[in-house]
Amino acid sequence: xxxxxxxxxxxxxxxxxxxxxxxxxxxxxxxxxxxxxxxxxxxxxxxxxxxxxxxxxxxxxxxxxxxxxxxxxxxxxxxxxxxxxxxxxxxxxxxxxxxxxxxxxxxxxxx
Amino acid sequence: xxxxxxxxxxxxxxxxxxxxxxxxxxxxxxxxxxxxxxxxxxxxxxxxxxxxxxxxxxxxxxxxxxxxxxxxxxxxxxxxxxxxxxxxxxxxxxxxxxxxxxxxxxxxxxxxx
Numbered sequence: 190x191x192x193x194x195x196x197x198x199x200x201x202x203x204x205x206x207x208x209x210x211x212x213x214x215x216x217x218x219x220x221x222x223x224x225x226x227x228x229x230x231x232x233x234x235x236x237x238x239x240x241x242x243x244x245x246x247x248x249x250x251x252x253x254x255x256x257x258x259x260x261x262x263x264x265x266x267x268x269x270x271x272x273x274x275x276x277x278x279x280x281x282x283x284x285x286x287x288x289x290x291x292x293x294x295x296x297x298x299x300x
Numbered sequence: 301x302x303x304x305x306x307x308x309x310x311x312x313x314x315x316x317x318x319x320x321x322x323x324x325x326x327x328x329x330x331x332x333x334x335x336x337x338x339x340x341x342x343x344x345x346x347x348x349x350x351x352x353x354x355x356x357x358x359x360x361x362x363x364x365x366x367x368x369x370x371x372x373x374x375x376x377x378x379x380x381x382x383x384x385x386x387x388x389x390x391x392x393x394x395x396x397x398x399x400x401x402x403x404x405x406x407x408x409x410x411x412x413x
Contacts, residue, residue: 222401231390231404232343276343287333287358288402292342 193291200297209262209294211277219286223262224276272298303327304405312411319378321408323391331394332374336387381412
């Protein structure tokens with residue numbers, strides 16, 4: 190089976206930096222995704238890591254350590270619009286993989 | 301126009317009724333998925349299909365069935381709806397192998413009274 194853990198809620202201030210952690214236990218690991226989801230809306234893709242290291246994309250970066258079963262999403266220069274849930278999802282299997290999602294981290298950005 | 305559409309967007313029904321949720325996509329993807337989302341539980345996979353002739357159960361398929369009518373269409377049915385099937389339902393699609401992400405539809409909010 191799989192176990193994916195991420196904090197339930199986080200709060201940060203506009204302009205600051207926040208790091209959202211995700212730990213996982215799985216076999217057949219085939220990559221880790223981060224999605225953003227605003228309340229009542231569809232999840233939207235943020236990042237994908239399959240190799241160890243940091244992937245940077247604008248204000249958002251994602252890090253992966255496969256040996257530790259650990260990832261984080263780093264959000265810089267926080268804006269009010271970044272208030273949303275952030276979902277960590279682990280892909281398992283071959284090319285026809287399925288995703289297993291964590292329960293999500295609700296981030297609130299305060300002025 | 302949206303690449304992944306779901307109908308209806310909202311539905312209120314009564315216990316015991318049969319309900320069908322529909323998903324259509326114009327992305328040309330082979331892989332399609334149905335998830336439900338409940339507060340505090342995250343997204344959970346109900347069924348998935350890798351092509352028209354391939355249907356697979358996810359982690360919570362009991363009480364649900366699906367039909368892949370064409371590459372572009374994947375329907376989810378609740379044969380006899382019950383209140384604990386009240387949730388937000390998402391359809392998603394994915395293209396080829398590798399790092400391709402899943403693209404989600406806008407969701408259907410279903411309430412079973």
